Amino acid sequence: xxxxxxxxxxxxxxxxxxxxxxxxxxxxxxxxxxxxxxxxxxxxxxxxxxxxxxxxxxxxxxxxxxxxxxxxxxxxxxxxxxxxxxxxxxxxxxxxxxxx
Amino acid sequence: xxxxxxxxxxxxxxxxxxxxxxxxxxxxxxxxxxxxxxxxxxxxxxxxxxxxxxxxxxxxxxxxxxxxxxxxxxxxxxxxxxxxxxxxxxxxxxxxxxxxxxxxxxxxxxxxxxxxxxxxxxxxxxxxxxxxxxxxxxxxxxxxx
Numbered sequence: 001x002x003x004x005x006x007x008x009x010x011x012x013x014x015x016x017x018x019x020x021x022x023x024x025x026x027x028x029x030x031x032x033x034x035x036x037x038x039x040x041x042x043x044x045x046x047x048x049x050x051x052x053x054x055x056x057x058x059x060x061x062x063x064x065x066x067x068x069x070x071x072x073x074x075x076x077x078x079x080x081x082x083x084x085x086x087x088x089x090x091x092x093x094x095x096x097x098x099x100x
Numbered sequence: 101x102x103x104x105x106x107x108x109x110x111x112x113x114x115x116x117x118x119x120x121x122x123x124x125x126x127x128x129x130x131x132x133x134x135x136x137x138x139x140x141x142x143x144x145x146x147x148x149x150x151x152x153x154x155x156x157x158x159x160x161x162x163x164x165x166x167x168x169x170x171x172x173x174x175x176x177x178x179x180x181x182x183x184x185x186x187x188x189x190x191x192x193x194x195x196x197x198x199x200x201x202x203x204x205x206x207x208x209x210x211x212x213x214x215x216x217x218x219x220x221x222x223x224x225x226x227x228x229x230x231x232x233x234x235x236x237x238x239x240x241x242x243x244x245x
Binding site for chain 1: 146154157161187198200206210211213214217
């Protein structure tokens with residue numbers, strides 16, 4: 001799949017209204033830096049299970065519960081590290097053929 | 101307008117005490133009801149220490165129905181850091197607590213805090229030596245929300 005549509009990105013945490021919202025802001029910053037068109041939504045782990053995103057981002061304690069939800073899963077511990085997230089996303093997007 | 105509260109250099113024996121102090125600041129400011137601090141502690145015991153979202157930084161909160169009356173943001177710094185049991189981000193010396201009356205009202209304030217954290221707010225909060233400085237620093241990060 002190429003990038004012919006905006007990517008659906010989920011940021012996840014336990015409740016879906018605090019940490020994942022912070023991570024959403026960081027993810028939007030990282031995706032913008034990558035020049036990738038994306039729609040980012042924050043949610044809790046249970047709600048995430050009912051969705052079909054392209055990308056899931058969260059802490060290990062949550063992404064490990066969603067192993068097969070998306071073609072790309074990124075596990076990070078620092079939700080404010082946009083540069084680190086950008087690097088991780090670039091690597092995975094390139095492997096998917098979503099970035100050159 | 102977001103209700104702001106801040107306490108610098110608090111002493112907390114463990115993460116529970118630290119979470120209660122951060123949430124109590126919201127209660128004292130009139131943004132949350134008296135049950136809110138214990139709900140914030142329960143959030144961690146039920147869902148794990150994921151609220152520690154960066155090195156040394158915990159985002160304390162519970163659900164709107166747990167006692168959020170207004171949108172409020174509080175910052176507490178600790179003299180002695182406490183462990184939450186987080187695999188990477190322990191120990192914690194800065195807690196940011198928030199409360200909200202519904203699942204949307206806090207989004208503008210929290211997004212603004214996230215952007216400020218991305219440009220060094222955590223360091224500025226940690227550098228504050230008293231409640232007034234900490235309050236001013238937090239207020240500067242939330243000028244229009």
